[in-house]
Amino acid sequence: MLEIMETDEDVQARGRALSSPVRLRILRLCLHKARTNKEIADVLDLNPATALHHVRTLLATEFLKAEEPRTGNRGAKEIPYRATGLSWGSRMPNAAPVLVETFLQEIDGLNPSEIDVWRLGVRLNDTNRAEMMEKIRHVFEEYARRESDEDGTATSIMLAHHIDRTAD
Secondary structure: OOOOOOOHHHHHHHHHHOOOHHHHHHHHHOOOOOEOHHHHHHHHOOOHHHHHHHHHHHHHOOOEEEOOOEEOOOOOEEOOEEEOOHHHHOOOOOOHHHHHHHHHHHHOOOOHHHOOOOOOOOOOOHHHHHHHHHHHHHHHHHHHHOOOOOOOOOOOOOOOOOOOHHHO
């Protein structure tokens, strides 16, 4: 995992960069495979200028890096971008609404059979709830640190934990 040395200005800029579901989706797209602005725009059904705005924001905050330019189909220079992994360790205040919206956008159009969902209701005191969340966080961290499997399938997991105010 990358060690992050941040000023308050860096934290604010990175927080703003991560406050967009579109930018989070771009990071996911570029995590395992470098993609050009055109490829990003096509996959996300964006205007290329809009995609470029988001790409530049992610470049400026070091969440994306440009790879060596390549020649495209029509001979034009294309710059592929790859996620740096910096977002994993970055603080993101009030992240829940953005992460939930990103998740909903990512699963939009998938068949129900393509989504595994688990839901659990438990009654835990503060100590046991903290222990459960730490164990789950540890599993996420372990897999986030692993190298990608070349023969693997890109997959995403979202975990949302909340206090159930209706169950009391």
